[in-house]
Amino acid sequence: MKEHARQARAENRIVGLVPTMGALHAGHLSLIEQARRECSPVIASIFVNPKQFGPNEDFAKYPRAFESDREKLQRAGVDSLFAPEPADIYPHGFSTYVNVDGLSDRLEGRSRPGHFRGVTTVVMKLLQIVQPNFAYFGRKDAQQSRLITQMARDLNLDTEIVVCPPVREPDGLALSSRNIYLNADERKAATVLYRALDAAKSELAAGVRDALQLQAVLHRTLGVERHARVDYAEIVDGESFESVVRVAKPTYILLAVFIGKTRLIDNLYMEPKSPDSEELVFHF
């Protein structure tokens, strides 16, 4: 892959990388579409990264669908697929990790210790191997995208990190490879994440800016769904991911909720319409 990508760069082509863990859905395909609009060649990777799963997480049962993924990528017009084995990425004696301090410890990082160290380490390796001009990530994983952007800036990478909007089912559920774990009842219940974000959005649109008031709305909506157990429902600054008391600047509402045994995340991003406007623009 290093040789292949080096060749494309030597021909002055714009190389795009879409890193994935496979089990591809329309969210991944939207990243590929965006990459294809901006790059040629587009390289996709499939690697279920053991280092970003905790000991009690779903690494062993994480959905793997290599053949159908390969066909989907081919149909989507991807030029090359990089699908290394764990021993290629982490050979015996591997001992160097990348960690973004602070940001990695909050929210997802607090609930999933070591998760982000695994993510930033593998993404750094993929970026080193391919050295793409652009690399594409989904905003559904808002904290992950923010961390990777920070890592690229801190380590002076030549790759521009592009963050793309989530893709949703018609009923609002954000696409995720883990949705496959939900049974029929849980699948219905899972829309509660979107419903809670939408309820908070209505309050914001009506002028509410107080974070405690917004959190109460989130918990009220999530609380009535019997399959749902809230891990966190936080209102955070869009850059630092620290909790805010009032929504005034670019802000995320972040949710992590267990539906049955499946942990789902979702978010709503908002920013003032213009620097001194009270009006907010929302991005689901």
Ligand code: PAF
């Ligand atoms: O979002 C994912 O699928 C993974 O965390 C990533 C970025 C491919 C790293 O393994």
